[in-house]
Amino acid sequence: MALQRILFLHPNFPAQFRHLAMVLAKSPKHQVVYGTAREEGQIQGVQKILYKPSRDVRPETHHYVRPLESAVLEGQAVYRIAQQLSERGFVPDVVYAHSGWGPGLFVKDIFPKAKFCCFFEWYYHAHGTDADFDPADPLDADAEARIRIKNAPILLDLASCDYGLSPTQWQRHQFPPEFHSKIKVLHDGIDTEYFQPKPRAKLVLPDINLDLSAVDEIVTYVARGMEPYRGFPQFMEAIALLQKQRPNCHAVVVGADRVAYGKKLPNGKTYKQHMLETLPLDRSRLHFTGRLPYSQYLQVLQASSVHVYLTRPFVLSWSMLESMSAGCLLVASNTAPVTEVIKDGQNGLLVDFFSPQQVCDRIQEALDHPDGMAELRANARQTIQKTYDLAKLLPQHLDWLTR
Structure with a gap:
């Protein structure tokens, strides 16, 4: 040949x-x-x-x-x-x-x-x-x-x-x-051999001085940037609501403090700065990692109690599929790119993109019933293994x- x-x-x-x-x-x-x-x-x-x-x-x-x-x-x-x-x-x-x-x-x-x-x-x-x-x-x-x-x-x-x-x-x-x-x-x-679950994983990232090994409730969020296209403002509002209800819950945000898609704020501030300035957040329980090497990013997914993925009707992120492959419990927006993959109550939980209260409520539902959600986690991984491997x-x- x-x-x-x-x-x-x-x-x-x-x-x-x-x-x-x-x-x-x-x-x-x-x-x-x-x-x-x-x-x-x-x-x-x-x-x-x-x-x-x-x-x-x-x-x-x-x-x-x-x-x-x-x-x-x-x-x-x-x-x-x-x-x-x-x-x-x-x-x-x-x-x-x-x-x-x-x-x-x-x-x-x-x-x-x-x-x-x-x-x-x-x-x-x-x-x-x-x-x-x-x-x-x-x-x-x-x-x-x-x-x-x-x-x-x-x-x-x-x-x-x-x-x-x-x-x-x-x-x-x-x-x-x-x-x-x-x-x-x-x-x-998606490399399902690499992105696979690790039961009872703990999140410890010495490179960025993050040790959540004693934390049982970790809500994770991953995006290239922190912007409205990927629902970052709604996520932050949901975390502000969640922190009032769950004093032991921590949130971990992976991504750069920038806008990858869509418009920047006219005042020159980033959306991260804006949300931190305008929301009543407990900063001790909110952790921004910046961009991470793949190995550390995987550790975040494996230790996640609930993973939140929100997006406008736009390009579907690799991170959503990678999180499913890693056995994450997804709370995701009920938008067209997501619903091609996630069926509510079967392999994830769907929410109104514009409702931080609903995002908060479904996170709580997932945290309150970890054993009952085990099937959704397994089904999420099976979805990726079947269709996106x-x-x-x-x-x-x-x-x-x-x-």
Whole structure:
């Protein structure tokens, strides 16, 4: 069998392509190159080549068009490294790019014979999903128009790619129906061998001076940032209510003090600062870990009494599925990406995204009946093992990409 050359393109590294790149790089049948803007990180056997846009987006560019200009600049940067690769004799058989940021925009121009695959994570809508979800934050005509134009680089990828992939049915459903025949639903996969329960686990993280080994009730929350998109304000309000009812309950928040999705506060403060200043919280029982290495993040999940996951109708987080795989008891928002996975009272407990009182009540329900909730924990893990297990999905990914 002839050597197959595969080029991954993603501004971050290794992101969704980590497991694919690792497995392919171990095979003598494949040569793997990864084009990225991120300098950190290496995968054995994978040649990483860095690209960098020639300039930033012009401030005078119309604000609707800035995301497209940014994507074009990224696509140009990828084109330049693709030329270098071609000059060195590397012409890929397959290119797999994450759509949206622009790395794959010119793949068909520089490598016209390559099979071009795209990872389609999200298609933007002004109405019916994340953008107009909060009635307290209505959209104006300017925002509606801006959101429509934000899809421009994604539509270009949809038109030029040979095959597309989306991780959930909900996310695929957001794309225009006329492109659905191009998009396969296949989740990245959760490593259920790594993310597994550890009965009676205690949470001790010496690196950040956190010792909750004497605590029996630990409520956990994980997100890339602390923002309304992932229900951080509602979670904090629920914790303020919970602390009044349960004097021995502690909360652990994993994530960076930033906004990963959505708007920042106009006054320049972070949502963490705002909630700490406005809510009556017992800070001695509220612990912010910042971002954690995977091993410590796993310890948080394994020691969790109740794990809270809230999200607008948006991209489903890996963390929710990882927490289920680790046997967490989920209290999660009754929103479309969540309900594709969680059935209320079967493998988790669903709540109104906008009701901190209901979040608090369901946390209490779970804490009051730990034995009765054991079945939900087991079912949560079984859900991941059945439908989202990396060991089952990775071979499907490899077949899809390399067949």
